Amino acid sequence: MNLIFKNAVIIDKNSPFHKQAVDIQVENGIIKKIAKNIAPDGFDTVELDNLHISKGWFDSSVSLGEPGYEDRETLANGLNVAAKSGFTDIALQPTGNPIAERQADISFLLTKSATAATKLHPIGALTKNSEGKDIAELFDMKNAGAVAFGDYNKSITDAGILKIALQYVQDFDGLVIAFAQDNNIKGKGVVHEGVVSTRLGLKGIPTLAEELQIVRNLYLLEYTGGKMHIPTISSAKSVQLIKEAKAKGLNVTCSVAIHNLILTDEVLTDFDTRYKVMPPLRPDSERKVLIEAVLDGTIDMITSDHNPLDIELKKLEFDMAKDGTIGLESAFGALQTVLPLEVIVEKFTAGKPIFGFTNQDITEGAVASFTLFNPETHWTFSKEDIKSKSKNSAFLGQAMKGKAYGIYNQGKLILND
Incomplete structure (x- = not known):
C-alpha cells in the first residue's frame, strides 16, 4: 500500500x-x-x-478471550479494536483457555494473528496453569516468540518459584512479570481499604498488600539479578520502593493502568461493578502521586490493562463480580485529560525495547x-x-x-x- x-x-x-x-x-x-x-x-x-502522527503505540497488558472465551473477545476483533484505538502493538496476557504455557500455545497465537495490522506479542504464563506451583516451559515459549512471562493479576506466593524463574530466564535474556499483591493481606477485600470502603461496607484491600509484595520481589531481584517488570502499580509507597530500587541499579520497570490515573474510589458510591478492578481504584492522594511518577520517569509505561468480560461476570453483587475493565478505545482520550501529549506518546512507546522489540523512529x-x-x-x-x-x-x-x-x-x- x-x-x-x-x-x-x-x-x-x-x-x-x-x-x-x-x-x-x-x-x-x-x-x-x-x-x-x-x-x-x-x-x-x-x-x-x-x-x-507518532511512533506506533504499544500496550503492555491486554487480555482477549480467544482461545476458549471467544464470547468475551476474539483475537481478530480484539486486534481490530487495538488498531482503531491507535495501538500498533499489544502484549497479550495468558488468560485464554488453555492458558498460554507451552510452545504450541504461543505458536497458535502468533499464527492466528499474523495478518493483523496490530502486531501481537504473546506473554507466556510463568507457572503451569498460572497456579504458582511449577514453572512453565519458559525457554520453549521464548523460542516460539513469547516476549515475557507472568501470571496475569496473580502473585507468586512461593518466593522460591520466583527466585528460580528470575535465575533461569537470564540464560536467554527473559523478562519476568511479577504482579504484586500479598493474598493473605488482601484476604476477601474487593476495594481500596479506606473511608469509602468503610462507608459502603465493602471489605478493603490496603496498599500494604501491594507494597509488601513489591519489597519481597525487589529483594529477590537484587539477589538473583535478571529483569523484572512490575505491572499496574497503584500506591505512593510502591512508587517510592521502585524509585529506590532503580537508584540501586536493579533492572526493574513498572507500569500503571490508565484507570488508576483517572478514577478514584469515590466512583464506587453506587456499587457499579464496572469500577471493580485489580489493583483497586485508590484515593485521590495516591492517584496524584502516580501521575507525578509518570512525569518524573519512575513509571516506565502506561497500560489500558484491557480486560473484556461478558455481562454474566460483571452484572453481579459487587463481592461476586470479576475484576476488570476494557480500556483500549478510551485510552488516549482519557489520558489527555490528565497528562501532556508528549508524555503520553513517550509512555505508549517506551515499553517496546523493554519487551524486546524495535521502536521505529519516523525518519526517511x-x-x-x-x-x-x-x-x-x-x-x-x-x-x-x-x-x-x-x-x-x-x-x-x-x-x-x-x-x-x-x-x-x-x-x-x-x-x-
Whole structure:
C-alpha cells in the first residue's frame, strides 16, 4: 500500500521533523520521503482533520478471550479494536483457555494473528496453569516468540518459584512479570481499604498488600539479578520502593493502568461493578502521586490493562463480580485529560525495547509503523464508542480529549469508522 499522509504533525523527539506539519510518503511499508507538499504522483493520499502522527503505540497488558472465551473477545476483533484505538502493538496476557504455557500455545497465537495490522506479542504464563506451583516451559515459549512471562493479576506466593524463574530466564535474556499483591493481606477485600470502603461496607484491600509484595520481589531481584517488570502499580509507597530500587541499579520497570490515573474510589458510591478492578481504584492522594511518577520517569509505561468480560461476570453483587475493565478505545482520550501529549506518546512507546522489540523512529528509510490521531477534539465516551465484544468499560460517560484515527503498520492502514 503506497500512501502519502498529508499535512501531518509529527510527534517524535528523535525525528528532525518533530512538531512540524509535513507530508509523509510511504512506499511498500517504508518511509521514502518526509517533506512539505509532496506531489501525489499516483499515490493515494490520507488527509484527516488536525492529523498528528507518532511512533506506533504499544500496550503492555491486554487480555482477549480467544482461545476458549471467544464470547468475551476474539483475537481478530480484539486486534481490530487495538488498531482503531491507535495501538500498533499489544502484549497479550495468558488468560485464554488453555492458558498460554507451552510452545504450541504461543505458536497458535502468533499464527492466528499474523495478518493483523496490530502486531501481537504473546506473554507466556510463568507457572503451569498460572497456579504458582511449577514453572512453565519458559525457554520453549521464548523460542516460539513469547516476549515475557507472568501470571496475569496473580502473585507468586512461593518466593522460591520466583527466585528460580528470575535465575533461569537470564540464560536467554527473559523478562519476568511479577504482579504484586500479598493474598493473605488482601484476604476477601474487593476495594481500596479506606473511608469509602468503610462507608459502603465493602471489605478493603490496603496498599500494604501491594507494597509488601513489591519489597519481597525487589529483594529477590537484587539477589538473583535478571529483569523484572512490575505491572499496574497503584500506591505512593510502591512508587517510592521502585524509585529506590532503580537508584540501586536493579533492572526493574513498572507500569500503571490508565484507570488508576483517572478514577478514584469515590466512583464506587453506587456499587457499579464496572469500577471493580485489580489493583483497586485508590484515593485521590495516591492517584496524584502516580501521575507525578509518570512525569518524573519512575513509571516506565502506561497500560489500558484491557480486560473484556461478558455481562454474566460483571452484572453481579459487587463481592461476586470479576475484576476488570476494557480500556483500549478510551485510552488516549482519557489520558489527555490528565497528562501532556508528549508524555503520553513517550509512555505508549517506551515499553517496546523493554519487551524486546524495535521502536521505529519516523525518519526517511525507516519501516512505517505509526499512530494517527487528533489531540484536540473533545467528546464524551459512550457505548457507541465501544468496539469490543464486551462492554465492561469504567469510562462510560467520561469526558475525553483527543481521539485516535487509527494506525499504519505492517503495510496496512486501519482507520476508525
